[in-house]
Amino acid sequence: MFDGYASTVRADRLLSLVLLLQARPDVAAPELADRLGVSVRTVLRDVDALSAAGIPVYTERGRFGGIRLLDTYRSGLANLSRAEGAGLAVGQSRLAGDLGLGDALDSAIEKIIGAGGQALRGGLTQGRRHVLVDVDPWMRAGEAVPLLPLIHDGLLRGRRLSLDYRDSAGDRQLRTVAPAGLVAKAGTWYLVTAEPALVRVSRVLACTVLPQPAPLPPGFDLDAAWSRLRDRVEVRPRDLPVVVTAAPDAVAMVRRVLARHLRDDDGSSPTVRLAFAAVQHAVGSLLGLGTRVEVVSPPSVRTAMRTAALAVADLYRPG
Template sequence: MRASRLVSLLLLLQNRGRMTAQELAAQLEVSVRTVYRDVEALGEAGVPVYAERGPTGGYRLVDGYRTRLTGLTAGEAEAIFLAGVPGPAGELGLGSLLSTAELKLRAALPAELADRGGRIRQRFHLDAPTWFREPEPTPHLAALAEAVWADRQVRVRYRRSRGPREVTRTLAPLGLVLKAGRWYLVAAVDGQVRTYRVGAVLELTVLDEPVDRPDGFDLVSCWQEHAEGYERGVYRAEARVRMSVAALELMAYVFPPAMSRAARAAAGEPDADGWLLTTVPIESIKHGHIELLKLGAEVQVLAPAELCERFTATAHRLAALYPAPVAVDPVADEGPG
């Protein structure tokens, strides 16, 4: 613990130049007395740190004392700082480690590259969660991350979307993936690699049994294959529809990407009234009913028949709730001539 703090103190002085004992104490979250002892320890270890007296004084390193990384281009330095995702790192319990790593990188980089990295961080920011969705609570994420890193199996009680609603499984964690603001665990179970939503984990126990990682396993490739398979498998049916051009354009904003892409790819040429024919992939009749209702009167379902019947019933119920407006007789409204 102290060794890590001494390194952080050294890097703070290397990055920021002169700092007072109070500033160092606040940054390292220790007492001023601890800072005094740490500075003394650095000096005894041969680090050229000295104190400047007076109201503008503080601790400094001898000019020119710094470590530099070699062979790192400006573009590579910018990419490293741009890749930082403090939010997800904090969820994984790695927030302080990420801060320390960035501090070390800044200290080791030549001044020009460190400045470029700082400019990137001030101009670009990665916000992983999607719009209009609250972050999903993941109380067991940090423990899962430790199990993944240590190659230890875990026993989880897990909530499923279908019966039985709660199951207990022993898993061999292989990796964690952040997708659209939600965390997923990729794990081996019964000789197969499967994916679990971390937010659905109700209880977690890290076991002593080691994980035997499959030969040639690659997390990125595995996740890509899973994502593509999920999109192919989730849409088991399709709806033939007639819709306005405006509705087709709106789909990109209110529909899942796979549905919108497929509808645009299958769309024919619009007629004189600005309506066109296309095919929309759906998970089920219920799902298609819910999704296509978002387009209101800008879409007409042609097939399958069961989906048409649902829309007919919905239209009649809506008509009963919202009676037609009373027509105004233009002649009577003119009054006596």
């Protein structure tokens, strides 16, 4: 059908080319070549093959030229790749980028737009103009997760992972886990293991995908497992009382940021009473507030805050 080219790879590329052209009114050949991973000459040959097969595609020369498909033509097929399907499952562009699927998500959306026509393109454009989804929490940007694509690959392949991991207390350990799923919670990525247990991906220092399979327990449900693990974190005992003094111009902000830790608070005094699970839990929550808060008690938290602050200052010492 396509001028003698019968390979599966070529057929997939030709259909992808049609869908990309449906998604865009006109595209320059170099851009199409980049998107399809081929040369410009190959793109032009593919355009000739499509035209010979009766698909209304043509080229326009000149400064504003490009490769065009008649607006009335619709293939009705999305022809998404595995990576594009995975990108759509994530949906949010920043999270897809963390997984190494940012380009796949973009191309999947373009293909779907191409199959759906101008009405779908208009709806997507309008939606992006008026609705923004920001997955990062206040006061903090998303964590660096350079090993997330490798962990995701091991998860999809159903292989056990060997992790060099630094826990919340700063202790380093080697762990071998059976990956069961990934969860993005307020800009933070967690690996759910089959035990089940939680692994914070930003604390993984090294990862090796092992050849051993990692079967999931019968009836394993990621959503249910995540709910149970999340509840353990959210309802863990917070029996360490901490008293801080907030700067006058930061009282409202401090109460808002630390709302889940407030205890017996009158809502107006600069003295704020809090509760945490442990000293390091308190330091991790308070250090980011800088000079907006001063720990009054207990002495263990004051000492830990001073140690952490000096470590940060030493890190940025000139010379």
